Amino acid sequence: MIARNLIRILRECTLPYCHKHNLVRKDTANVERRYGIRVTLPTSDTFTRILGDDWEHIHWYATETDRDVAFDKMATRHGYYRETDTPTQVLEKVSR
16 A cells, blocks of 8 residues: 555656756657757867767757857857867757
């Protein structure tokens, strides 16, 4: 009986997430994402020795505005870099 009640309670609970980027919004989960940002590395980047010459990652967004806001944010040098670090990622806006 206790186990059955515990299972019922656990099913009804929503688990808190500590990082907002881990959340999937149910209202936009199935929305088509046509606007993207392709992230690649220059051929001269030594990190390609680990990831490979053809590594890329594409972030997809539902609207062009969402993509453009994210692009500007990704292109900005954030505070976690050391002053001597220079990011070499190549960002490219794409659509499908």
